[in-house]
Amino acid sequence: MESPKQKVTTFLMFEGQAEEAMNLYTSIFDQSEILTIQRYGPHEAGAEGSVLKATFSMHGQTFMCIDSSVKHEFTFTPSISLYVTCETEEEINRVFEKPAQDGKVYMPLGNYPFSERFGWVGDKFGVSWQLNLGG
Incomplete structure (x- = not known):
């Protein structure tokens, strides 16, 4: 199907x-x-x-x-991000590490009141990623 x-x-x-x-x-x-x-x-x-x-x-x-073939006065903003639920500690570490290398860390991987393991990073292109371990 x-x-x-x-x-x-x-x-x-x-x-x-x-x-x-x-x-x-x-x-x-x-x-x-x-x-x-x-x-x-x-x-x-x-x-x-x-x-x-x-x-x-x-x-x-x-x-x-x-x-885009047209230059714009805007780019990506952290106000909208891709939210990724990671299944394992290894996955969240890997997914966080690559964008963070040349990007910007908004919230380092850590334990927060709303999540045991969470991180927020903008990659070198300006796309923002929120990463959460588990549901």
Whole structure:
């Protein structure tokens, strides 16, 4: 039986870093892969070879991304983040470590009143991740 099509998809807009971001994200999470990539060709609006439109999955959830051909005065903000429930201590440590290397730690991995193990990090692209161990 085919699974139902995902109705709401997170859409991430980059300016030349979409493929690098997808490679990072799919390397962090198990059961993750780049599904499709359409690239700008010569004489198109975006830089040739950059991502016109792509889809990737992380643990069964599909995401879309692009490299915008238009420069914007905005980027990602921590006000919206991807919330990840990690199943093991090893997983939360691994998932926190990679984005934190070149990113920004908003809340270090630790014990908080609302969670025994939680961390909040923004990766080098500006995408914000809240990571929680267990339910």
